[in-house]
Amino acid sequence: MDMMFLLLLFCHVSSAEKHSLKYFVAGSSGVSDFPEFMGAAVFDGFLVGYCDSNTRKVETKQDWVEKLLENDTQQLQYYNHECFEYPPKVFKDRIHIFKQHFNQSGGVHVLQRMSGCEWDEETGEFNGFCQYGYDGEDFMAFDPKTSTWIALKPKAVTIKEKWNADKARAKHCEIYLTQLCPEWLKKSLDYGRMTLQRTELPSVSLLQKTPSSPVSCHATGFYPDRATMFWRKDGEELHEDVDHGEILPNNDGSFQRSVDLKLSSDTPEDWRRYDCVFHLSGVKDDIITKLDKAKIRTNWGKIIIRIEKDGSSNITIPITAAVVVFAVVLIAVIGFTVYKNNKAN
Structure with a gap:
């Protein structure tokens, strides 16, 4: 699940009036014991689907998502395509191209993409977005209103011109962000409303x-x-x-x-x-x-383990518990010493 944390660093829970459907995709090069490609689908801040190049399958993380995909084969086909067909190969090729473009040889490199849409339920306004990051920096963003790519770094200008020359790809992105994604977001809201819009007191x-x-x-x-x-x-x-x-x-x-x-x-x-x-x-x-x-x-008088915001644990052992811990350690040391002596004899 550590790899999922890398994909969902900027994930947050949406408000009651605003809803979002986001797809996080990442490809890597030079990282051992790590999938070369992985993707996640997140609705209103909840992880609803995951896949990577090692497991080679789409994993649904919510019960209502399974029902949705059973009744919407178009979305299921899209997830299979995004996980196992087009993006995995494209991300690998792009990392290779970027390394050549930036005169990079070897080392660890990561290409990320966040795409999706947001819907304001009060105003009815939809906003689509698609953004790339390379080696931890914002790199390129797509504007669905103009159907063009925008360089977020000076070094991305040359690549932006090549991407804008591919009119078919730009049109595909525009249709996905302005038509398909809003349709799927509303379906997700219909299927997940009972789960995601519940109220639970603490x-x-x-x-x-x-x-x-x-x-x-x-x-x-x-x-x-x-x-x-x-x-x-x-x-x-x-x-x-x-x-x-x-x-x-x-x-x-x-x-x-x-x-x-x-x-x-x-x-x-x-x-x-x-x-x-x-x-x-x-x-x-x-x-x-x-x-x-x-x-x-x-x-x-008890051992206290407090989980901090950064994920680390802060362990405090009061004097009464410290005595118990010391006694346990002492017994273990004595037992090990007796064992060694008996074995030597």
Whole structure:
């Protein structure tokens, strides 16, 4: 799944009024143990399909996508064509051409393409897009209104002229972005509406690492990601001594968020004046959690593993847990020593 992360770096969840259907494609050269070609289809920020040159098959990631493709053979044929026929060979050839054009020999090189369309449900406006990147830099973009390619880097000008000379290819891109993609986006919305436009309320907990740590109001399992969360004191929203965490995705497609409150200057008797408010867009009633010391789940005396935003883990071992860890390690060392001595004898 690491390779998918490279394709979906700029993927985000769409708002209720705007919907998007995006295709991410990447070809690589000089990368060992990595597919030469891979592609992903993303609807409203959700991965719905994936393929690569190693597996040689289209994998659907949502149940409703399978039903859609069963009833729309044109889309299925398009995905098979994009995964196994035209783009894999073309991307390989283009990387070779680019290397020659830029006097590159050997090394690792990656060619990426993001294409698709967005639809504003309120205004009815569609916007198609197709953009290439080479070795991590924006390279070329297609304008469906003029049916021409635009160089995003000075070094791409020569290649742009060659691509614009291919009128048939430009016309194909224009039809795809202005006709096919909008049609498929609406079909995806019809099939996936029950799943993608659902509303799920979270479970809210009060957490505290140590008695002197901030109290964290943690909400998890909510959907969609359009949610606000804050601390109040005597009914007034707090802005000082409050740390708002970002909304992060869960593995099941739902979201989580935390808001920390520093209470160093307050006595435990004053805690009842605080509460945590969670509001989910489209839901009338808020979830209000009173600050109650008896309901705080503390991690003191336990091993705490916190996943940071960059994907790294920050492990904190309090003194009580550290003693246990040390004892386990000591027992393992003693056991290994006895084993070696017995074997030697």
